Amino acid sequence: MNAAARLLDANADLWPRIATHPFVAACGDGTLPAAAFDLWLREDHFFVVGFRRFVADLLALAPDEDARDLLAGGLAALTPELEMFRRELHQRDLDLDAEPCPTTLGYTAYVRAAPSDGFITGLTVLYGAEKAYLDAWTTVRERAAADSPYRRFIDNWSSPAFRDYVTQIAALLDRLAGDDPGALARRAFRRVVRFELRFWDAVHAGERW
Numbered sequence: 604m605n606a607a608a609r610l611l612d613a614n615a616d617l618w619p620r621i622a623t624h625p626f627v628a629a630c631g632d633g634t635l636p637a638a639a640f641d642l643w644l645r646e647d648h649f650f651v652v653g654f655r656r657f658v659a660d661l662l663a664l665a666p667d668e669d670a671r672d673l674l675a676g677g678l679a680a681l682t683p684e685l686e687m688f689r690r691e692l693h694q695r696d697l698d699l700d701a702e703p704c705p706t707t708l709g710y711t712a713y714v715r716a717a718p719s720d721g722f723i724t725g726l727t728v729l730y731g732a733e734k735a736y737l738d739a740w741t742t743v744r745e746r747a748a749a750d751s752p753y754r755r756f757i758d759n760w761s762s763p764a765f766r767d768y769v770t771q772i773a774a775l776l777d778r779l780a781g782d783d784p785g786a787l788a789r790r791a792f793r794r795v796v797r798f799e800l801r802f803w804d805a806v807h808a809g810e811r812w
């Protein structure tokens with residue numbers, strides 16, 4: 604089994620809970636309270652602002668040109684994504700600079716620190732976070748009505764282009780790490796899975812300081 608499949612396999616106890624989380628389910632069936640979606644929008648905007656800096660750091664560490672091509676493409680996609688977040692926040696009159704809740708701050712800080720454990724560990728964190736959103740939003744797509752208010756977000760993380768990007772991250776991980784990305788990366792992936800679940804919990808419950 605290659606590195607990416609091995610990471611998912613080692614987390615088979617928790618991974619399916621990402622796509623079946625009550626927040627994700629409510630997004631899909633249209634029963635999510637507006638306040639919960641607003642909170643997700645603010646918290647995820649903060650996360651993606653940090654995530655872009657993380658991907659830039661990872662790009663600087665990339666060992667070869669193929670890896671740099673892939674990460675440069677991922678980085679470029681984050682500009683229109685952040686513009687989408689800002690537009691939606693503006694339309695709802697929400698504060699872009701609101702202080703994030705402890706879970707978002709912890710997850711974002713963790714992601715930003717990950718490249719200091721080396722390129723493979725950073726790439727593993729990227730794979731976990733992107734695969735988690737691919738799986739969650741693909742589930743939302745399967746359940747959502749055609750006129751879902753979340754259509755732009757659904758399309759962003761369940762499009763063929765995004766699926767292809769996640770597949771290419773897995774292929775890069777397999778190429779560079781073989782069948783085992785190492786103990787640091789395995790621990791990092793587990794943390795990402797836990798943080799993804801905590802993040803959905805936090806925005807669903809309205810976590811505060």
Ligand code: MP5
Binds near residue numbers: 732
């Ligand atoms: C992503 C995200 C995906 N936006 N938020 C969380 C909590 N996890 C993963 O990252 P990106 O850069 O928006 O594709």
